[in-house]
Amino acid sequence: MLVLCACxxxxxxxxYRHSGLKAVALEFFYSDGxxxxxxxxxxxxxxxxxxxxxxxxxxxxxxxxxVPDCPGEWxxxxxxxxxxxxxASVGVRDEGLGARGEGLARKDDARPEMLxxxxxxxxxxxxxxxxxxxKHNAHK
Amino acid sequence: xxxxxxILSGGxxxxxxxxxxxxxxxxxxRTDPAKIVRTALLASAFFLASLVHVKIGPGSAHLxxxxxMGIILGWAVFPAVLAALMLxxxxxxxxxxxxxxxxxxVMAGSALAVYGVFGRAVRERGSLAMAFIAGxxxxxxxxxxxxxxxxxSDSGFVNAAKILAVAHIPVxxxxxxxxxxxxxxxxxxxxxxxS
Numbered sequence: 001m002l003v004l005c006a007c008x009x010x011x012x013x014x015x016y017r018h019s020g021l022k023a024v025a026l027e028f029f030y031s032d033g034x035x036x037x038x039x040x041x042x043x044x045x046x047x048x049x050x051x052x053x054x055x056x057x058x059x060x061x062x063x064x065x066x067v068p069d070c071p072g073e074w075x076x077x078x079x080x081x082x083x084x085x086x087x088a089s090v091g092v093r094d095e096g097l098g099a100r101g102e103g104l105a106r107k108d109d110a111r112p113e114m115l116x117x118x119x120x121x122x123x124x125x126x127x128x129x130x131x132x133x134x135k136h137n138a139h140k
Numbered sequence: 141x142x143x144x145x146x147i148l149s150g151g152x153x154x155x156x157x158x159x160x161x162x163x164x165x166x167x168x169x170r171t172d173p174a175k176i177v178r179t180a181l182l183a184s185a186f187f188l189a190s191l192v193h194v195k196i197g198p199g200s201a202h203l204x205x206x207x208x209m210g211i212i213l214g215w216a217v218f219p220a221v222l223a224a225l226m227l228x229x230x231x232x233x234x235x236x237x238x239x240x241x242x243x244x245x246v247m248a249g250s251a252l253a254v255y256g257v258f259g260r261a262v263r264e265r266g267s268l269a270m271a272f273i274a275g276x277x278x279x280x281x282x283x284x285x286x287x288x289x290x291x292x293s294d295s296g297f298v299n300a301a302k303i304l305a306v307a308h309i310p311v312x313x314x315x316x317x318x319x320x321x322x323x324x325x326x327x328x329x330x331x332x333x334x335s
Binding site: 114117118120121122124125126128129130132133136137 | 173174176177179180183184187188191223224227228231232
């Protein structure tokens with residue numbers, strides 16, 4: 001009975017073991033060499049390019065690691081609040097998943113896109129206001 | 141100061157939406173349609189302010205414009221902040237849609253409190269000292285409200301809430317100065333904004 005209880009308790013517990021898979025570790029930095037510390041990072045698998053399979057933040061040194069589980073082109077996008085964005089494309093080979101990842105980091109600047117979105121947002125706010133105003137004037 | 145999605149408990153999220161819905165309801169009733177463009181202008185300023193980050197030490201911060209929003213808009217601050225935060229969530233991924241109620245409650249609630257305490261002194265007398273204190277108070281109130289929401293969700297967030305409040309002290313001082321400058325400028329250039 002004691003053994004049964006112990007097994008039941010263990011089934012609801014937690015545990016860990018060393019994974020045989022090797023992680024791909026990347027370092028992110030700005031063009032002036034400054035590290036992209038504590039920035040938002042999203043990992044996209046070759047199977048699904050729309051939804052991130054992993055999210056997190058870079059560490060103080062701008063490093064981020066993930067463990068690929070299928071071959072193909074993996075993407076890691078790191079961005080900051082000011083609109084800077086860095087996309088790393090990592091080719092993972094078939095043999096020994098996660099054993100070899102060659103990173104080709106590309107520096108994108110998301111600021112033009114953010115500017116367009118900001119203009120869209122302001123435009124929407126004023127359009128809503130104008131609709132309310134026109135409706136109010138029509139009721140008068 | 142956006143609280144991210146997936147952090148707060150269900151009870152806090154529901155309470156946030158309840159307060160926000162009530163605030164928006166009252167705000168819409170009290171909003172003068174003739175002044176709706178002014179509301180859109182301030183909502184736009186609030187929407188854009190979060191995009192301009194200034195480096196402070198190892199981190200960065202942005203203006204919140206809580207006190208100017210509250211003093212100029214009064215109750216209309218609730219619909220204005222809700223619209224601006226919703227667009228920030230949809231267009232930039234700041235905060236989130238589920239947590240939008242709490243974020244609106246935190247920002248608009250602080251702005252409304254500033255309006256209630258300092259509104260008359262700033263609008264009628266144009267007191268710059270009061271405008272400065274209002275600016276500081278708006279940011280600190282929002283930090284405290286956000287901290288309370290975090291602490292109510294999980295006792296493990298109590299330290300994070302304290303850090304949040306302390307980290308916003310420089311932002312509060314800057315916002316106080318910006319609010320005083322804005323009030324001084326509005327008194328001369330567009331006094332109808334303070335009427």
